Amino acid sequence: MPRTKTNPERSFATSFADEGPRAQAATGLVFLWAGLLYGAQTLAYGAIDAGMLTLTGVGHLILTIAPTIPFLAVIAFVSWQGRTSQKGVGTRALTACYTSAGLVNLVIAIAFGVLAARKGNMTIWLLYPIVICAMQGAAWYAACAIRRKVWLGVVSAGWFAVTVALTLLVTNVQVYLLVLGLALWALMAVPGYVLMRRAAKEPSHG
Template identity: 35%
Template sequence: MTHDSRQAEDDLAFMRALVADRGSDTHSFGIIYMSAGVLYGLQCLLNGALLGGAIPTSTPAWILIGVLPTVVFLGVVFYERWRTRGTDAGAGTTSRALKAAFVGGAIANMIVALIIGWVAYERRDWSIWFLFPVVVCAFQGAIWFTVATLRRRAWQGATAICWLASAVALGLLIDYTAAYLVTLGIAFFACMALPGYIMVRSPAQTQATA
């Protein structure tokens, strides 16, 4: 009986830790995630506009659109890491598990990028590179499905569906470059910038209603 009671207490403690959502990492990650969605979403839309002829094509324009978003994004990442140094990074079991999922997804993305990039280089066919965003969207969909399963929030489930639907759409548009880029840009705004904004706003709302 004592063993059963202790097991029940352990299970209850685990469930409390599982739903815990503390720490400044959610707000900081939301800023980084939202920034990535806005910057790379704009990059894809501008590239689509260049290919579609809506913007006059020039070498400086290609370079600026190709390089500037990454420079700004890295600046946001470094600033947020510096700003949140030494603060609580989230003590809940779910917080640590989800952080591990996103980090693991990022590592998988880098490996896939190297593989697809190498194959595209070897075959001198850069259309192969268009498979990489498809894989990224699928990975993000899987990660957000995990988030939604653990957190049980509707917007997280919608984010997972949005990422997976984007992967399918991009796969169908690989041969239509301009449409592909515009679709990817919209996906960044809908699946990355918007969820990031929600994460940025959520801690403030929680604190205001506490």
């Protein structure tokens, strides 16, 4: 019998084709809601800083926690849906990429939060989203390298551009929050929706 050579690139591509649509749909759903919820929250903070919106102490508390509750529900839904799926190597690569970025974001949030509280300096806390935007750029670049899709690279470039913009605007809080909020909608919610739409059109090979 003739021997069949194993092509690693073909195996990778086949695995990603099998699991790609499910992974894209789940990732897209998470990004869509994260971008919508936290983008709205950021713009609300910008409106407060600009004097366009006034909240009481309870209102501030609600604004602080409101996006997290539905977002955790989305995470729980995605986790429940994917509990029985067998993930291919491509899916595991992307999952590891985004999970590691998420863990780094959490650690950085704690570090910047503690430092800002100790120093009583809001500017320190404003540096945190800048780092997060850079991490988003890196994560989308990794996705671009894995999927080899130009539009993913465009999203990555957008996050890096926002990183630079926020750095220049760190002393102008109102514009800073406006740019960040719009970036969350344009570079997280919209790509999340695109991922979901593409997943719906991309057949899963069983």
